[in-house]
């Protein structure tokens with residue numbers, strides 16, 4: 001590293017070289033400033049001016065990578081003020097990240113100080129500037145080995161864990177983060193996607209969502225996912241676990257089941273109630289949705305019980321059946337963002353068409369009730385839309401719109417939704433029966449439909465703009 005020239009100071013110079021070498025290899029505590037290490041080693045030695053000059057030359061001939069952390073009260077202009085100094089010393093930015101929590105800034109910059117630039121004056125200038133700005137500052141030298149490891153680990157396994165609930169508590173976070181670390185994943189980023197909460201004006205049915213980006217060297221994601229899903233039974237939260245990919249924030253089509261997903265009822269049960277056969281039909285519906293009965297068989301059986309119901313009674317349901325919580329906000333936002341939407345339903349076309357007109361849905365496929373002499377015949381006038389057909393229709397719509405299935409979100413609650421949930425890039429069991437919840441990759445059981453916006457990367461504050469404020473249709 002440096003030539004040996006003067007015997008009287010050879011030992012000191014060799015020590016300096018050794019320290020530099022070890023420092024570069026990361027063999028000293030990385031938290032300890034380099035200068036402290038030098039002083040520690042040179043204690044009780046009579047280092048000459050020449051020794052120190054030699055040490056300085058060694059420092060000047062190597063590029064140094066240093067992590068600089070700043071923290072303190074946030075306000076405009078901090079980054080530009082600090083970057084101005086880095087620019088003076090021709091520093092290269094290797095990585096940078098910042099977070100602001102409750103008006104407190106945490107800024108980290110990984111820099112490479114080029115050969116020929118002195119680090120000490122840079123450090124001194126930054127310390128003075130940080131003091132003027134009332135910021136704390138910390139320098140951590142990064143060894144070549146540690147830097148290479150950081151570069152190599154860019155391609156490792158990355159996932160997004162979204163924790164959703166009415167509130168997110170420290171206990172929930174502690175339990176989830178403990179599971180993440182036990183499975184050898186690191187949390188790289190944490191962000192709150194839901195809006196700011198007021199302590200005084202508590203909002204009923206408020207949403208809370210925290211998004212964690214995690215990474216790991218090995219793919220033990222299945223075991224971690226299973227453990228995180230267990231937490232959704234322990235706490236009143238939902239957890240979505242997605243592989244981080246380009247598709248995650250670029251979904252383009254969202255397909256919904258209708259009954260008990262977009263609306264808070266099973267229309268066939270409501271029709272049966274109007275016809276006086278409510279209990280018989282409800283029992284069959286519940287069993288079919290739990291996956292205990294073949295859908296087509298149970299559907300045919302239930303429909304036959306509606307025979308003789310006057311068609312003029314169908315509109316009675318249009319204004320009594322409620323939309324699911326958050327349905328209007330979700331769909332109006334999706335449309336604003338250019339998503340295509342579809343209803344793929346094992347229910348009935350008359351209700352699907354009503355929702356299409358009300359919400360502006362692009363596609364509706366459901367069962368057409370056969371009507372003769374103004375009464376229901378108890379049969380359908382078209383092919384029955386069962387689970388297999390829903391998946392086929394979803395694939396057909398995606399192909400027609402030239403959308404990859406990876407960019408499709410499917411949402412449903414029943415066993416007949418599983419085929420479409422399974423072929424979609426993101427299949428979400430919404431307030432679903434246990435079998436469906438267990439079989440789907442994602443489940444939302446505690447929040448409304450609009451919480452799906454968090455899963456496609458939309459934050460509440462993204463929508464806090466006039467053009468995104470939807471008007472309720474009632």
Ligand SMILES: [Mg+2]
Pocket residue numbers: 257258259260261412413414
């Ligand atoms: Mg359903």
